[in-house]
Amino acid sequence: MSVVRVPPVLREEAGGAREVEASGATVRELLEDLAGRMPALGDKIYDGDEIRPYVNVYVDGEDVRTSGGLDAPVREGATVVLLPAMAGGKL
Amino acid sequence: MIADSLLDLIGDTPLVALRQLSPTGRTIYAKLEGQNPTGSIKDRIALAMVDAADLAPGQELLEPTSGNTGISLALVAKLRGYKLTCVMPANATPERRLVLELYGATIVDSPANEGSNGAVRLAQELAAADDRYVMLFQYANEANPRAHYEGTGAEIVRDLPRVDALVAGLGTGGTLMGTGARVREAFPGVIVAAAEPLPGDPVMGLRSLDDGYVPPILDVTKLDRKILVSNAESVVAVHALLEREGIFAGVSAGAVVHVARKIAEELPEGSTVAAVLADGGWKYLSAEFWSAVDVEESMERTLWW
Numbered sequence: 097m098s099v100v101r102v103p104p105v106l107r108e109e110a111g112g113a114r115e116v117e118a119s120g121a122t123v124r125e126l127l128e129d130l131a132g133r134m135p136a137l138g139d140k141i142y143d144g145d146e147i148r149p150y151v152n153v154y155v156d157g158e159d160v161r162t163s164g165g166l167d168a169p170v171r172e173g174a175t176v177v178l179l180p181a182m183a184g185g186k187l
Numbered sequence: 188m189i190a191d192s193l194l195d196l197i198g199d200t201p202l203v204a205l206r207q208l209s210p211t212g213r214t215i216y217a218k219l220e221g222q223n224p225t226g227s228i229k230d231r232i233a234l235a236m237v238d239a240a241d242l243a244p245g246q247e248l249l250e251p252t253s254g255n256t257g258i259s260l261a262l263v264a265k266l267r268g269y270k271l272t273c274v275m276p277a278n279a280t281p282e283r284r285l286v287l288e289l290y291g292a293t294i295v296d297s298p299a300n301e302g303s304n305g306a307v308r309l310a311q312e313l314a315a316a317d318d319r320y321v322m323l324f325q326y327a328n329e330a331n332p333r334a335h336y337e338g339t340g341a342e343i344v345r346d347l348p349r350v351d352a353l354v355a356g357l358g359t360g361g362t363l364m365g366t367g368a369r370v371r372e373a374f375p376g377v378i379v380a381a382a383e384p385l386p387g388d389p390v391m392g393l394r395s396l397d398d399g400y401v402p403p404i405l406d407v408t409k410l411d412r413k414i415l416v417s418n419a420e421s422v423v424a425v426h427a428l429l430e431r432e433g434i435f436a437g438v439s440a441g442a443v444v445h446v447a448r449k450i451a452e453e454l455p456e457g458s459t460v461a462a463v464l465a466d467g468g469w470k471y472l473s474a475e476f477w478s479a480v481d482v483e484e485s486m487e488r489t490l491w492w
Binding site for chain 2: 103151158
């Protein structure tokens with residue numbers, strides 16, 4: 097089981113929770129599990145094939161887009177962070 | 188050293204070994220971008236973007252910015268003889284406004300409740316309505332990564348005999364794209380790593396997924412690592428830089444050093460890591476986090492770079 101931190105913009109889809117739990121040994125399994133339990137949240141971050149373009153998923157602080165994508169491993173007890181893709185940087 | 192213009196002193200920043208903060212057997216070199224004329228790495232891209240724009244008589248510069256980029260543009264605009272207008276949220280700090288005004292920039296307020304997105308929107312509207320304005324827009328301007336390819340990256344390759352990892356902060360992506368490409372040409376096995384701020388809830392609360400934005404100059408596939416750094420981790424590293432190395436650096440530099448140490452530990456002994464420190468700590472003196480007990484709480488309302 098991993099803890100998934102939910103950003104403010106997605107909390108409504110998570111029933112108001114700041115954190116939810118999900119399980120899976122890879123990012124794909126974890127997102128499938130999350131989408132099964134919270135379809136509204138799952139739909140906002142994952143289209144069944146890919147992570148949606150304006151969402152970043154981090155496992156233990158590493159963006160999965162640079163660490164294996166949906167096949168990236170997720171260890172038991174990992175911290176998963178969901179973030180909207182923001183323009184980095186203070187304007 | 189004698190220079191004909193302050194603009195000639197942009198770039199060519201020194202690298203200093205972090206002997207106390209490097210893991211045993213590895214060396215982290217910090218590139219001190221705070222030593223640029225206005226105190227940040229943004230001097231490089233401001234000069235490159237303004238010169239690439241090649242303004243015609245009567246044209247003026249316009250940019251949504253209340254940060255380092257604005258100050259750098261203000262200096263370059265002054266010395267190149269151009270007018271500069273900066274669009275910023277009405278609640279930007281008095282120091283930010285004052286320094287831009289002192290450098291001679293004109294300030295236009297955007298609605299405070301729309302944050303930086305509102306500043307971008309208003310700047311785009313002003314530029315569309317008046318063809319006198321030329322908006323450089325650092326997030327989409329190819330002169331931004333090019334300045335780092337030709338400057339920051341070339342200097343690192345010239346100065347270091349080997350580079351096993353390059354770490355820089357992720358903002359527009361310009362530093363990582365340009366410097367990364369140049370360093371990778373010289374050292375094909377280099378790990379190009381981005382340190383990315385973990386924004387606090389109050390910052391993120393202003394955004395919706397529909398406001399999602401990936402800067403056009405950023406190609407995430409060119410990054411080998413992209414690592415999230417909390418405000419607390421950044422500030423701990425800022426303190427360590429000052430206490431153990433004597434380097435007074437800004438918040439993003441703390442995040443970069445945090446990631447540089449993490450990656451250096453993963454690399455074999457003998458490895459060299461280049462870390463780009465974007466600015467000094469001077470602009471953050473009025474921030475509460477220097478003495479805060481709960482750093483996350485004191486920092487989470489602001490986006491720090």
